[in-house]
Amino acid sequence: MSTLRTAPSLGPLLARGALLSPFKRPGPGAAFDGEPLVLSGLRIDVDRLARYERVCGFTPGGDGLPLTYPHVLGFPSAMALMSGRAFPLPLLGLVHTSIGITRHRALPTTGTYELTVYVDHLAPHRRGTQASVVTELRETGESAAVWESTSTYLARHRTTTATTGAPQEPDPLPAPLPVLDEWRLGGDVGRRYGAVSGDRNPIHLHPLTARLFGFPRAVAHGMWTVARCLAAHGTPPAVLAHADFRAPVLLPGTVVYAADGDRFELRRPGDDGRIHVSGRVEALR
Incomplete structure (x- = not known):
């Protein structure tokens, strides 16, 4: 070490x-x-x-x-x-x-x-x-x-061999969770989180720098999205939490926070309901 x-x-x-x-x-x-x-x-x-x-x-x-x-x-x-x-x-x-x-x-x-x-x-x-x-x-x-x-x-990257037993996509989700809140995200969320986290990846900072990497607008940090969800959900002192990042959150934008019991998700509003983050929180015994 x-x-x-x-x-x-x-x-x-x-x-x-x-x-x-x-x-x-x-x-x-x-x-x-x-x-x-x-x-x-x-x-x-x-x-x-x-x-x-x-x-x-x-x-x-x-x-x-x-x-x-x-x-x-x-x-x-x-x-x-x-x-x-x-x-x-x-x-x-x-x-x-x-x-x-x-x-x-x-x-x-x-x-x-x-x-x-x-x-x-x-x-x-x-x-x-x-x-x-x-x-x-x-x-x-x-x-x-x-x-x-x-x-x-x-x-x-291209794969040339079978990947039996390899990690795959997250499990399909059950029915959508009930919406508890709607969040309107400003275009500066990536810059604000980058300032406190130190992660100033260009895709998070400005539409112009995000476009260099194929995004139409700046993208929220994945760890900001899960932190925001956990802040809303709440966590006990001894806890196990897991989150899957499923789709980027474009900035500025609007998302809905949904939760039920130990599960939570962040998704696009409306009938489309594309899920950005899904996760769960479990108290340790």
């Missing part, structure tokens, strides 16, 4: 990943054995946290970290791994397809933490190759993680 003194800077990592992407040609046998990255002595910037809470709809000044906030803390380390020369998948075009989060207890904002990020494995997918990236958060001095997540990222 490699120990970091400070969190990596996202800007240079995104630039490095973009420059190296054209030289990466992933195939069905792609593999990666990079060392985990560990950042110790991590303390929470409460001003940044408050801005994040406001952007995502969490109640500011709560006693603990929002469920999704450790992902923001670990994202620079994940980018350090995935933008490197040894990582076989191109960063440009890599799609965040799902995230699963487990929180074993509330995380105090005054705590000191150790953050570990690693690529667990690569797997063939019927549309290309999928990477599973694990983030673990520990309170200083403890061996067991108090928070952990697994994000899946898909690199699309």
Whole structure:
């Protein structure tokens, strides 16, 4: 494992990943054995946290970290791994397809933490190759993680072999959930979330930069959409949450939030009802 003194800077990592992407040609046998990255002595910037809470709809000044906030803390380390020369998948075009989060207890904002990020494995997918990236958060001095997540990222490319047993699309959804709210999203949502998360991917910032990558308008960050849904749904201190990112949310735009019991979804209003995000929240026993 490699120990970091400070969190990596996202800007240079995104630039490095973009420059190296054209030289990466992933195939069905792609593999990666990079060392985990560990950042110790991590303390929470409460001003940044408050801005994040406001952007995502969490109640500011709560006693603990929002469920999704450790992902923001670990994202620079994940980018350090995935933008490197040894990582076989191109960063440009890599799609965040799902995230699963487990929180074993509330995380105090005054705590000191150790953050570990690693690529667990690569797997063939019927549309290309999928990477599973694990983030673990520990309170200083403890061996067991108090928070952990697994994000899946898909690199699309031609597949030449059968992918029996490989990860496929999310399960089809049952009947639509009842609508609880309608959200009108401004064109600046991507810029506001990018400012607090550090993720300033051009597709999220402005229509002109989004069009360079094939989008008609800017696209909301997937992790903003799931954070906004979880803020509306609510989460117990010990919880398991999972979300599948099914379709991009264009900005500006209008979406509806729907939920019933432990399930939630974000979808397009009206009869079309295209689902952008679907997920569930389960209390840990």
